[in-house]
Amino acid sequence: MTTQERKAIDIPQVEARTPIPRQNLRVPGPTPLPPEIMAAQAQAMVNHRGPEFAAIVKRVTLRLGYFFQTTSPVMTFPASGTGGQESTIANLFSPGDHVVAIIIGNFGNRLAKIASIYGLQVTRLEFPWGEAAEPAAVEERLQGLPPFKGVLMTHNETSTGVTNDIEALTTVIRRHSPDTLIAVDAVSSLGSVPLEMDAWDVDVVFTGSQKGWMTPPGVMMIAASPRARAASKEAKLPRFYFDWGLALKKLEVWQHPSTPAVSLFYALDVALEMMLAEGREAIFERHAQAGTYVRGRAKAMGLQLLADHKYASNTVTAVKTPEGIDTKALLKKLREQDGVVLAGGQDHMEGKIFRVGHLGFFCEADLVETMDKLEARLHEFGYRG
Secondary structure (H helix, E strand, O other): OOHHHHHOOOOOOOOOOOOOOOOEEOOOOOOOOOHHHHHHOOOOOOOOOOHHHHHHHHHHHHHHHHHHOOOOOEEEEEOOHHHHHHHHHHHHOOOOOEEEEEEOOHHHHHHHHHHHHOOOEEEEEEOOOOOOOOHHHHHHHHHOOOOOOEEEEEOEEOOOOEEOOHHHHHHHHHHHOOOOEEEEEOOOOEOOEOOOOOOOOOOEEEEEOOOOOOOOOOEEEEEEOHHHHHHHHHOOOOOOOOOHHHHHHHHOOOOOOOOOOHHHHHHHHHHHHHHHHHOHHHHHHHHHHHHHHHHHHHHHOOOOEOOOHHHEOOOEEEEEOOOOOOHHHHHHHHHHHHOEEOEEOOHHHOOOEEEEEOOOOOOHHHHHHHHHHHHHHHHHOOOOO
């Protein structure tokens, strides 16, 4: 490129910055932030190799272990939940390894896709969207498979509002293949609903800061069992940024191999303090009550839920859009005129469902307003239930 050509590049004409409007953000992530956590991010920057940040990393790491319910170290990376999926695949397996992916929605499908991209042989055990993976059906299907090195599955499928019974699934998997590596995507569940990594004998669990942790997007948290850490030392797939060996080595001195998202750690540090003050079991109960309320209000309106009631999520509810109503138009009205932001459907469910997030930082009034506004807009669109 010549000097003359460089000068020909104009300054881009863009929209002016405007304040973010007040919203009742009810998508299943990113989730609303408490004032204390927003304020925490405004603190002065520190050296990420210095003692101040090391103290934060230590607090965050040890407290995350409590919520993961594991004695294994919890690693943190600057990434989203998808980074947890890729980190899991890259650290556990070698080219050509056979893995089983239990799929109940979009994010289970993504995990299987990443495994395929990395050159693994993937057997997909797929269940209809809206249903959980039935342990008996999984056990039966595993019986006809050749030996496999790992099983990949989601705990809470964000795209459908369904929660898998990980304890039961792990039991049947171990009965069939005791030493297989079991990895669980808990992005939209961990910290909000019960998941006992050690007690349930799960090898890898990962989550993201933007879900139940009341923190902005940008921090992926992942724990690996002794079995998983041993496997990672033998695994041959290439990795660098997400390498557990490098991360664990630096964690010994409460640091990261690369530059961490320092201000997000300020936020996560405060968030974990708030969560401990509320109490782990109290958080689970708050989310259980939220799930019951949202599902109950939807049913009272005559709406149909996508999820099988037995496995309905307590962090996100997927609602079938009534016949004759334009989902995008409905969500646009709610967002622009009521300040209530819901999520649409994904993949083949686009336009057929909408999703109400109820995880992380919320109160009863937020959910009441959401369902009241939804009911009013549905009536405006001609729906009577």
